[in-house]
Every structure is written in C-alpha cells, then in structure tokens.
Amino acid sequence: MSEQNAESEQDAVSEQDAGSEKDAVSEKGAARAGALLSVRELSVRFRMRGGREIAAVTDASFDLAPGECLALVGESGCGKSVLASALLGLLPGNARTSGSALLHGTGLDLLAADEATLARTVRGRRIGLVPQSPAGHLTAVRTVRSQLAETVRELTGLRGQELAAATRQAAERAAFPADHLDRYPHQLSGGLAQRAATALALVGDAPLLLADEPTTGLDRDLVDRTVDELRGHTRDGRGLLIITHDLRAAERVADRVAVMYAGRIVELSAAAPFFGEPGPRHPYARGLLEALPERAFTPVPGMPPELGDLPEGCAFAPRCVRASEECATVPALTGGLACHHPVPAQDVAADSERDRHRDLDRHREQDRHHEGSRA
C-alpha cells in the first residue's frame, strides 16, 4: 500500500495518463483531466491457508470521467468483482492491496483510507453501490419506505415532513413507484427490487455509481431497462462503473469497455470501435465477443486459469492461437492493449468483410482507425 500522498500522486497520475491511454480514449481525451476516479496499478492478493496466494487483480489502471460509463467485463472469477470490492473497502481480512485509487475532489486514496473514513465519507456519499442482488441488499422485514427513509436520514439529517418528502423524491429518482413504497422486498418484482436498490444508492447524491452485476438473473427487457436507467443517472455528471459479464448490456450503455482476464485488464477501448469496427484487438476479448449467439457462437477453447495458479507470462497463452515464445513474458497494457500480437485492425476488418454486410461509412471509419494505429 502506498503512503497517503494523494496530491503529488494525483499529478503523477495525470501525466502518466496522458501517455498510456491516449489511443483507447482519444475522443474522451478532454474529460481525462477532470477524472472522477483514477485507478493505478491496483492489485489484490488473497493469502490462503498453507501460504498459497491468489492473484485476484493485478495492475489494473483506468480512469472514470464525470458523465462517463465504463463497463468492466469478463467471465465470472476474472477478478472484476474483487476490484469493485477493493474500491469500496469491502475486501475480506486476508486481502492485501497495492496501487492507488484516487477519488478526485476528496484527495482520498480509496486503497489507503481506513474503514471509518470509507464508512463515513465514501460509501453512499461519494460512491453509490448498486448491488448484484437487490433482494439480498434490502432488509427483508422492512418496507421499502422505511429503508429508504433511514438512508435519507443518515445521509441528510432530515426529519419529519421533510424526511417523508425527501424519501418520496428518492424513490422517484430511481423510478420506483410511490404506491409500492409500503411493500416488503419479497412483494416486489425483480425490476422493482432493482429500482429500490438503485434508489438507495442514489440517496447520497454520490458523484460515482458503482454497479456490480446489476442485471444478473433479469430478463433481457429488464436488463435493457435497468442499464438504461443507470445510464440515465450519468446525465447530470455522475460517473458510472458497471461491472458485468453481460456483453450486450455493456454494448448498450458503455462509453468505454475494459476487458478483464485472469485478474488483468487486457483491453481498454472506446465502446464503439470495440463492439463495431474494427472490433476487439486482444485475442481473448475478440473470442469472448465472437462467442455471442448473434455472432459466431463459438466458445473460446479451454477454460480460464485458476487465479491461484496462473501460468507464467500471458495468462491467455494456453488458449491463444496467436501465442508465440514472446508470450512467455507478461505483456504490459500499452495503448489500451495488453498483448504481444494483437489482432491487426485490417485483419479484423477483412474477416468481418466475409461475415457481415458493411456500408461505406464503416470503411471510412476503418481507414481512420488504420491511421490511428500507425500514429
């Protein structure tokens, strides 16, 4: 854990930022300077019995700007939820973190802050958490109104009539219907339970929303509505970090995508070129996207490695058709890619040419990207 030297680190971070993420986020470049959250080289290790160590997250770096939605995607067990827990200070006792996660405007490094600070000033106030399982997050024996009121009182100090009004407003902000406020969680549909949980997350007016698998188990229509609503909350400048294994949900709402594999971010890209043309450049990211039933519907061969038993070098090498001797060393994340042999943008385009109908606009976009990757 680095010392709490937030100010100077912040400067160092913005400098580094300008260089390392240029490619991936060029069109968002302006927003970078005023990032809400800057995560640098965040690593999480779990110490297990018998001295075994699990490398849940390794060297994750990214920024989140106000009004921006970043989707962190990957298979279950890739470390993305651990990363979220690390930002909220919710890791179990056997976890050790390193790196930094600066929450701008507070001068606070989330990884260095103590539990009291996180509980008092961060969770709910600076970062609103939209949980994975709203049913589990709500208290079963109390009505939505009572839970919402308690959170409003805690965060605003309001009482009486004002509290009641603020509670109704809080429900309204998450589109939770007022006539359902006196229901208990088990009386709510999946969609309404999710809205109740979102309402709770929004009470403190936190500038950063963190949604950890907010759509697990929901039907597609409800997934779409849930992520659209979350996205709506970025309109007034909130940042949204959405952690999901659902690529379609990510495609729907994200400005940028970070793909995690075996604890590392392997590709960090603007969403449009990632989901459209030329597509993902990292072999794993590309394989994951191609596994969708609306695309090739072919799985990435093999299974991800155990985080407690990672192979030397690139962790994807045993499953990668592009692997070479070079891949015995871990590739660094540069220009939004951590790969020794990324899929060239032209190849991707040529492949898709055979598969898909494309229009002239896309050709133009591809040319632009081609130039970009030479730069």
Place this chain on the structure above:
Amino acid sequence: MNAPSSEPSSAHPPEPSATPSPEPSATPPSALELRGITAGYERGAPVLREVSLTVGAGEAVGLLGPSGCGKSTLARVAALLHRPYAGTVLLDGEPARGWRHRAPRAQRTSVGVVFQQPRLAADPRLTLAALIAEPLRATGRKDEAGERTAELAESVGLGGELLTRRPHEVSDGQLQRACVARALVLGPRLLICDEMTAMLDASTTAALVAVVEEYRARSGAALLAVGHDRTLLERWCDRTVEHAAVQAPTTGKDATGTDATAAATGTDAGAQVGGAPVRSGRRAPADTSAG
C-alpha cells in the same frame, strides 16, 4: 453442432396462423408431448393452464418466456419432476404414469435435465466425478461409472484434478459443465435445459450449447430448451415457441392458441416441425381468438 455458419436468424414475430405439419404417417413418436397440462403449487392458482406443446423426435424446441411465467414449472412437469393437476405427458409416445421417484425408471432415465443454478442442483458433498456418475449409481450401473465419467468429463472440458474437487471449490461455469455431463450420463432420449446458461458468460454458454448439440448429433436426442434469451434460443433451436402461446388463453387476446406448433417461429425454413400435431380431445380455442 457447431454454429451454423449462416447469419444468425433475426427475430420473427410469432405467426398466429399454423403451418400444417407434415402427415406423421411413418414418423417415430414425438419425444415429448404435453397435452392440456395444468400445474402449479396451489390448486386455486395454477401457474400453467392447459399447456400443450410437442417436441418431435430429434427436434430442438426453444420455449421463450419472461421469468416467473411458469416455464420452469413446465420444464419440471416434462421431466417428471412435478406432478400436474391435469393433463397428459407423453415421452416417446408413452404416457407418463408417475412423477418423481414414482416415475417408472425407464421413463425417468430417458430424460436428462439441466437447471439454471448449478449450486442448487448439485450435492455439495460430492466431488465433480461423483456428481457426474450420480445417476449411474442411482440406477445400479455403478460399474460403468469410471469409463462413462471420464468420457463425459472430457467432452464438457473438465479433466484431471478438477474432477476431485467439490462444488464450492469450482466456479459456476465449471459446476454447470459437470451438471451437463450428469444430465447426459444415462444417454437420455430427451434433454431439458431450463435456463441452463442464464448465469454464465458468453464463452461458457457457447461451449455448453456445443456439448449438448454434439450429444444430440450423435444420439439423435430431442431438446426442450427453456429460457428468456430470444437470440440464444433462436440460434440454438430448430424452432422457438412463446410461452404465452402454449397456454390456454385467459383473456382471449394474449394467447393465440393451444398448439405450440401454431406459434412456432422456425429458425430454419426446412426445419422439421413438431412431429405429430397435438391431438388432444380438447378442441383448440385458437380458432376463435386468433382471428
């Protein structure tokens, strides 16, 4: 399978007009036929009303519906795990005579089932190898366990040390792989997959669908895949059916008929449709409501 190379089919709205099925003169009996199934957990408030659905021999049918619509109950009825209040279930043309442990062994073992949540469907004390072999043990075919388990474990991508682990030591995806192997271990004629991939990422989903399709290609088994993901089921199955369309209409406007084939949306024009048309004694009220 794997994955037809053609474009994924786009979503077709259900056709209310029935495509007449070919005359089933010499065709084998349907793998599954549900006739007028009413089922639920409270007599007064059934979650399924007079559902009729046919899965032809070797056919793959996707049953689409939102969560909570009763399609999981339907899957459990078809797998002889839940006794309906009324209606008939036919497996390979044979009427079901009992449910759960009362089901005749031959019928029970002719259906393999995979559920949405592997953690709820797996005995936490068993290793993955024992889990896969469980149905063999339960049917007194223990001696085949070693060979069959190894074979199936390999086909679902599990191997070596993983097979000695217990459910809490593996990921959801790995456990679901074991559950698919378990469902195949007795060589079922019909597979029922109830939201099999709802918890899984895209790659594991594609991998498990490929395992099921390889088995079906080898064995000629039929499939009923229940889910809410239209894109997935349309890519996977010969045809898809809306859950609302297999129920008897309650209001007369949200359902179009009782015969599933009436609402079939073939993903492949040449796909064999439904085997025998439903010939229940009950007249389909479709004629009055479908207009």
